[in-house]
C-alpha cells in the first residue's frame with residue numbers, strides 16, 4: 001500500500017498565506033475568509049468541510065480566480081490565480097452538473113475545447129478519453145436528460161477533465177445525489193484520482209465522504225470564515241468503501257466531528 005504523505009521536496013501546488021476576503025454588503029462587511037493558511041501538495045486530495053457560510057466555496061473560487069482576496073497571498077503553481085487560470089491550471093466542477101440540455105454529452109464536453117481552439121481531431125480524442133475516464137464510454141451521443149443524475153455529474157466531471165488540467169476543483173459535486181449513488185461515485189473518483197495523479201480540492205458537507213476521499217481534511221468554521229483544523233489522513237491511498245469500518249477511519253471522522261463542534265461553540 002502506498003503512503004498518503006506527499007514528498008516534502010515538491011513546492012506546494014496551492015499556497016495560501018494569511019488569506020482574507022471581506023465582502024462589503026449593505027448589511028456591513030462579511031468576513032468570508034480570515035487568516036487562512038494552507039499548503040496543498042501535488043497529487044493531494046483535499047476536502048473542505050464546515051457549516052454553511054464558512055467560506056468553502058469562496059476559498060475554491062479564490063483559487064480559480066473567480067474571487068479577489070482582500071488580504072494575504074495565494075499562489076497556484078507558483079503563479080497568481082489569474083495567471084494560473086490563463087495557463088489552464090485547473091478544471092472546475094460545480095454543485096449542479098450544469099450541462100446544456102440542447103447539446104449531447106459529447107457536445108457538452110467539447111464546448112470548452114471549442115472555445116479554447118483545439119482542433120476537431122484533438123477535440124474528438126479528448127472527448128473519447130475523458131468519457132472513458134468517468135466510465136461513460138458509449139454515451140457521447142446521448143442528451144443530458146437521457147442520463148441519471150449521477151451520470152450527468154460524471155459527464156460534468158469529464159468536461160472539467162477535458163483540457164487535462166493538473167488541478168481539479170470540485171464544489172460539492174455529489175451533494176444532490178442519494179447515498180448509494182454517491183458511494184459509487186466516490187469510489188470512481190478515487191480510482192480516477194489514482195489513475196491521473198491530479199491534485200483535487202473538494203467541498204463537502206459529509207464527514208464520511210471527506211474522510212473516505214481525502215489525504216487531507218480541512219475543517220472550517222464561519223463568522224469569520226476560517227480554518228479550525230487540518231487533518232493529514234493516515235489512511236492508505238488505495239481504499240475501498242470497507243475502510244469505513246476500520247478504527248482509523250472512525251478516529252479521523254471523530255476528529256472532524258469534534259472540529260466542527262468546536263467551530264459551532266465559537267458562535
Ligand SMILES: Nc1ncnc2c1ncn2[C@@H]1O[C@H](COP(=O)(O)OP(=O)(O)OP(=O)(O)O)[C@@H](O)[C@H]1O
Pocket residue numbers: 023024025030031032050051052053054055056057058059225
Ligand atoms: N458575492 C458575495 N457577496 C457578499 N457575500 C458573499 C458573497 N459570496 C459569499 N458571501 C458570503 O460569504 C460567506 C461565505 O460564503 P461561502 O459560499 O463561501 O460559504 P460556504 O461554506 O461555501 O457555504 P455553503 O456550504 O452554504 O455553500 C457567507 O456568509 C456568504 O453569505
